[in-house]
Amino acid sequence: MTNKSNVYGVDLDQYALNQYPDYRPGGLPPDLTKIMNTSYLQEFESIWGRQWGAMGIGKLREVGLCKPTEWESNKFFTQDPNFFLLRHAGGNIDYREMVKSQDQYAEILTKNGVKINWMEYENPIGAYGPMRKLFVIEEVRFVRGGAIVPRFGHASFKRGLEREFTRFVNDMGCPVLLTVHGQGICEVAPMFVPLLDDLWVGAISCATNQEGIDQVLPVLKSAGVVETHIMQLQTIMDSFSSGGEFHTDMIIHPVAERMAVIYPGALPWTTYTWLKDLGYKLIEIPADEQKTCYPANLIVLEPGKVIMNARAEKTIAALRKEGIEVIAFDSGGIMQGGTNGIKCITMEILRDDGPRYYK
Secondary structure (H helix, E strand, C coil), rough: CCCCCCCCCCCCCCCCHHHHHCCCCCCCCCCCCHHHCCCCHHHHHHHHHHHCCCCCCCCCCEECCCCCCCCHHCCHHHCCCCCCCCCCCCCCCHHHHHHHHHHHHHHHHHHHEEEECCCCCCCCCCCECCCCCCCCCCCEEECCCEEEEEEEECHHHHCHHHHHHHHHHCCCCCCCCECCCCCEEHHHHHEEEEEECEEEEEEEEECCCCHHHHHHHHHHHCCCCCCEEEECCCCCCCHHHHHCCCCHHHHHEECCCEEEEEEEEHCCCCHHHHHHHHHEEECCCHHHHHHHHCCCCCCECCCCEEECCCCHHHHHHHHCCCCCCCEEECCCCCHHHHHCHHHCCCCEEEEECCCCCCC
């Protein structure tokens, strides 16, 4: 049988056996000591062909987005706006305005050199029936070495999206490092916010339980996260007006190295003092802006440059005073689909290595 050169990019006639690190001549078995200390990440790019991971606030290179469709405005969902988390839009949803708003956002990303991968759903029926918020795809967390697929807690009509996420991740050629399973619940990306490459903050809420955290933390550690602070979020019970939040990124988000926006009304004292002890400059979100536009739900393009809801005028002014470049974008069309902010609809796939706390 003739070796066909370069069929797989390797000429077998020219390939030397000593290129295998564990090769020993003389008819000996592999020397396994030569590869046992080589890490997964050292071999990753040669196996998978590229890097993945959005670990901190390094320059954003690649994201996933999913276009809203007419499905989101079906009267099936608007018959009970509070159950389907449509409290901002009520029964009036114009999906075309959602699409228009997202297109404007996509244009901003493209102008800033960010590659967009468009996700499409094959089946919108989940574990308990029709799913909605299909365009809200933030929840997959990409770290060095692959993706962590979530399991949802904040609504039964989200259960099943993990199937669609897995297909999308696989189609891109990215390995899945973990799918939250068993009794675990963890909506990974909105619950674990990277302040820096190696310093993250997470939370327990209806969207993440302790088992989910216990599953995710070892994967984060293997990817290079040295410290993860876990806080408790307040409860949403019978009334949205009483307060409470599902996700960490609704109340805290970095904007630069050692600077973050926070909403104090939902931030535990222990988390506040933890941030202060780390030397963080904290920009307070006013209560009126938190209720209308959730300024912390933003996208960092690179340290000191962010995309933020244009309605957050006071927060934007405070950030600009600190030298932060803010691209103000009116995400009102997107927010028809719920309390969804800019970050909620953005699956962060790849960032450059960014600043670290533990040098």
